[in-house]
Amino acid sequence: MAQAVAEALLNKKGEDVRILSLRGLSLIADYFVLASGTSRPHVQALYEAAVDVFLERGIRPRIEGAEHRRWVLVDGGSVIVHVFHEEERSYYGLERLWSDAPEVPLPSPAPAP
DSSP states (O other): OHHHHHHHHHHTTOEEEEEEEOTTTOSSOSEEEEEEESSHHHHHHHHHHHHHHHHHTTOOOEEESTTTTSEEEEEOSSEEEEEEEHHHHHHHOHHHHTTTSOEEOOOOOOOOO
């Protein structure tokens, strides 16, 4: 699931997309998927892409922060997606807070036709 979400974010030109494995570190989720957007419309496109991945798999995620589109959290249960505007990502520094979480390799891009 985390890989599918990351792929959707990359397809929408999400910046600095990362998957962190929280297994054994947290009870709240197995994975965080993080991405940055360059504008509020971009952040919206990114979090909507994440929501679509969950809905396609029969998961109805909870969404917080959508009204401001600065830091939107999409909670799909075992996978939590954080979509940030660039400044918020730098300010809150989730990667620093979860520095002990191993990073999962991103999906390989699809070959060009």
